[in-house]
Amino acid sequence: MTAATRAEICAVALAEAFRGDGERLASPIGVLPSIAARLARATFEPELLLTDGVASLIAGTPPVGVPAAEAPPPVVEGWLPYRAIFDLVWSGRRHVIMGASQIDRYGNQNIALIGDPKKPKAALLGMRGAPGNTINHTTSYWVPAHSRRVFVPKVDVVTGVGYDRARALGPRASRFHEIRCVVTNLAVLDFATPSNAMRLVSVHPGVKVADVVEATGFPLFFEEPVPETRAPTAEELRLLREIIDPRGLGAKEVAP
Amino acid sequence: MRDKRVSHDDAVAGLRDGMTIGIGGWGSRRKPMSLIRAILRSPVKDLTVVTYGGPDVGLLCAAGKLRRLITGFVSLDSIPLEPHYRAARERGAIEVTEYDEGMLQWGLYAAALRLPFLPTRAGLGSDVMTLNPELRTVRSPYDDGEELVAVPALALDVAIVHVHRCDASGNAQLLGPDPFFDDLFLGAAQRRVVSTERVVATEALAAGGPLSSLKIHRGMVDAVVEAPRGAHFTDCTPDYGRDEALQQRYARAAADPAAWNAFYEAYLAGTLEPA
Numbered sequence: 381m382t383a384a385t386r387a388e389i390c391a392v393a394l395a396e397a398f399r400g401d402g403e404r405l406a407s408p409i410g411v412l413p414s415i416a417a418r419l420a421r422a423t424f425e426p427e428l429l430l431t432d433g434v435a436s437l438i439a440g441t442p443p444v445g446v447p448a449a450e451a452p453p454p455v456v457e458g459w460l461p462y463r464a465i466f467d468l469v470w471s472g473r474r475h476v477i478m479g480a481s482q483i484d485r486y487g488n489q490n491i492a493l494i495g496d497p498k499k500p501k502a503a504l505l506g507m508r509g510a511p512g513n514t515i516n517h518t519t520s521y522w523v524p525a526h527s528r529r530v531f532v533p534k535v536d537v538v539t540g541v542g543y544d545r546a547r548a549l550g551p552r553a554s555r556f557h558e559i560r561c562v563v564t565n566l567a568v569l570d571f572a573t574p575s576n577a578m579r580l581v582s583v584h585p586g587v588k589v590a591d592v593v594e595a596t597g598f599p600l601f602f603e604e605p606v607p608e609t610r611a612p613t614a615e616e617l618r619l620l621r622e623i624i625d626p627r628g629l630g631a632k633e634v635a636p
Numbered sequence: 637m638r639d640k641r642v643s644h645d646d647a648v649a650g651l652r653d654g655m656t657i658g659i660g661g662w663g664s665r666r667k668p669m670s671l672i673r674a675i676l677r678s679p680v681k682d683l684t685v686v687t688y689g690g691p692d693v694g695l696l697c698a699a700g701k702l703r704r705l706i707t708g709f710v711s712l713d714s715i716p717l718e719p720h721y722r723a724a725r726e727r728g729a730i731e732v733t734e735y736d737e738g739m740l741q742w743g744l745y746a747a748a749l750r751l752p753f754l755p756t757r758a759g760l761g762s763d764v765m766t767l768n769p770e771l772r773t774v775r776s777p778y779d780d781g782e783e784l785v786a787v788p789a790l791a792l793d794v795a796i797v798h799v800h801r802c803d804a805s806g807n808a809q810l811l812g813p814d815p816f817f818d819d820l821f822l823g824a825a826q827r828r829v830v831s832t833e834r835v836v837a838t839e840a841l842a843a844g845g846p847l848s849s850l851k852i853h854r855g856m857v858d859a860v861v862e863a864p865r866g867a868h869f870t871d872c873t874p875d876y877g878r879d880e881a882l883q884q885r886y887a888r889a890a891a892d893p894a895a896w897n898a899f900y901e902a903y904l905a906g907t908l909e910p911a
Contacts, residue, residue: 435813461814462662466738470756492734497767499728505716506709511736512758541761549761552782556757 381621384612386565387412387630388620389584390524392612393563395420397520398475403427404518405465405474411633413477413522414444418624419616435461441619445629469509472556475518478510480562482535483521485577485598487559489514489540497537510539515546518558524633526564528597543576565634567592568609573601582609637805637838640860644674647829647861651680651794654703658744658790658825659687660797660818661870663713664878667692668798668831670866673904675701686790688740688816690870691886694720698896702730706790708737712883713871719890733768735759735787741817743790748823753786760785795825798867799852800875801844802832806857809841809849812873822856831863833875882908 384392394416398406406417406428421428422441432438437458442451460468468474481504482490491510495501513519519540523530538545546554561581562569568581580592580602589606612620620630648671651657657675661667672692675683682703685696689710696702698720710721724730735743736758746754755774765771765785774786797818801809808830810818822828830852841850865872869879869886889899902908 459813462737462816463741466741469738470758492763493725497763500726503717503722503725505711506707507734507736507762507764508709509737511760511762511764512738512756514762515757515760537767538761538763545761549783552780553757553760557761 381614381617384617385631386584386586387634388612388617389609390563390565390634391415391419391620391630392616393568393584393609394477394522395423397477397561397563398425398428401425401428401475401518403429405429405431405468407431407474407476409476409478410522410524411444412524412630415620415625415630416477418442418444419619422619422624423616429457431460435459441623443624443626445625445627466512469512469516472517475520475560476513477520477522478513478540480521480523480530480540482530482532483523483562484532484535484542486542486544487521487540487562487571487576487578488535488538488542488545489521490535490537492537492539494536507539511541514541514557514559515554516556518560520560521562523562523564526566526592526595528595531596531598533598543571547576566595569600577601580606582607584609585611637854639804640806640854640858641804641835642859642861644670644861644863645677647671647859648674648678648680650827651675651678653680654682654684655680655793656684656686656791658792658795658821659685659692660795660816660821661690661692661867662688662814662816663709663711664690664883665713665814665871666798666812666816666867667870668796668866669868669870670863671796671798671829671831671861672696673906676904686740686744686792688737689718689721691718691883694718697721697724697730698890698900704731704733706733706735706740708735708740712887714878714880715883715887719887723890734764735768736762736764739764739785739787740790741820742787744817744820744824746787746789747791748820751789753788755784755786757784759787790824792821792825794827794829795821796829796831797821798831798863798872800833800872801836801841802830802860803838803841804835804860805838806830806854806860807838807841807850808832808852808857809845810851811845811849811875815851819851819856822852827859828857829859829861830857831861831866833864833866833872835860835862
């Protein structure tokens with residue numbers, strides 16, 4: 381089997397985000413997070429709940445991005461309309477991987493807009509579920525193009541709540557807040573520092589620590605030597621290539 | 637039982653400038669598009685709209701009908717950003733109150749239950765609170781003393797939703813995968829308008845699907861509008877899916893005023909259906 385691509389490294393790093401979650405709803409936003417959630421369930425996290433992206437909980441390991449007409453219909457485990465998803469969000473039994481147009485040192489995320497909220501330079505997705513997600517259950521982020529445009533000193537609008545904001549709410553209001561990790565095309569990061577400032581956990585094979593520092597618009601905590609993100613196992617590569625992502629859609633989300 | 641059937645134009649004739657309208661559906665799914673067209677044809681303006689936004693919001697923006705929007709997002713689903721809404725937002729042409737998606741549900745539910753607010757954790761710590769300084773928090777009166785967001789009731793003057801089947805008196809049936817929050821929009825509104833793919837005999841309702849598909853009954857509905865393909869070009873599964881080709885034309889036309897005028901006139905005239 382050929383060596384793992386950058387997209388496959390990212391898929392495994394994103395799958396690792398779900399490790400230990402058990403019987404929780406995994407809500408991946410984006411192609412590689414969707415691939416990753418299926419990979420996690422097919423390997424080390426078999427009890428994860430997954431949806432079809434509409435309103436059904438589905439069993440098995442269906443491929444991503446294959447039109448319904450061309451794939452066998454997935455086995456339905458249950459019904460999960462939006463109202464039930466909100467209930468799940470507020471119950472805490474969920475782990476979402478969201479994107480971020482901007483993210484700061486403490487994990488405050490912005491997907492709403494760029495510029496002045498009254499007259500934005502760019503109106504983006506809006507608040508969506510980010511405020512409720514981040515204050516109620518585990519959140520991780522996926523950034524396919526790690527750059528200073530995304531990793532900024534200060535986000536224009538806080539949609540997803542970061543650690544400094546959560547702390548300011550006090551221990552009771554912030555007790556369900558957890559940003560587990562940030563996975564990018566270059567590295568894996570988390571907030572396991574005394575001040576919950578962002579920390580470089582590992583760099584993907586072929587990436588230098590200096591590349592990550594250069595692409596980040598705020599000081600990054602790390603301790604040398606920074607380890608390499610783990611490579612996929614042979615079984616993980618087989619699952620990715622043959623079962624989960626036979627059309628190679630993951631590779632379209634990150635540069636090789 | 638009372639026959640509540642009316643024409644599209646009669647259904648929206650009661651709308652007045654400045655009213656607050658709730659629109660059912662979600663993104664580009666099961667939107668009451670034929671009723672939106674009736675609003676676009678009417679002289680009403682300065683509307684406040686409460687919705688999980690899709691092309692309904694985009695069309696109202698493009699037509700200059702919207703003064704204020706209360707929402708969690710505006711999206712075309714397969715096209716993540718709604719171009720007509722974006723343009724209005726970036727011009728500063730509309731006032732936008734952005735809530736967390738769950739907060740919007742809570743505000744509608746509070747209005748439907750005649751409560752002044754409902755508490756939630758969603759919104760705490762985010763800029764939902766700073767960008768909407770009218771929002772208040774409330775402290776639990778119990779020993780925990782927890783401080784929570786008090787989402788104010790979102791009372792609506794009018795709600796419009798699109799359903800799959802309905803009888804003449806307003807007993808409605810939703811046959812798709814997700815009822816969204818349509819029952820809450822109806823519950824929060826003074827005047828409640830339902831458009832339907834097909835008006836059927838009452839006897840056909842229970843035969844047409846499980847009892848749980850009959851979430852909206854006639855006590856929740858004031859007017860029924862028969863509107864085959866009334867949600868087109870948005871998704872109305874299982875009757876029809878989203879017309880992606882037409883949605884793309886709709887979105888692309890945002891870039892060019894001449895293209896938009898041509899699209900808009902044809903769309904209002906209904907000559908674009910079916911694509």
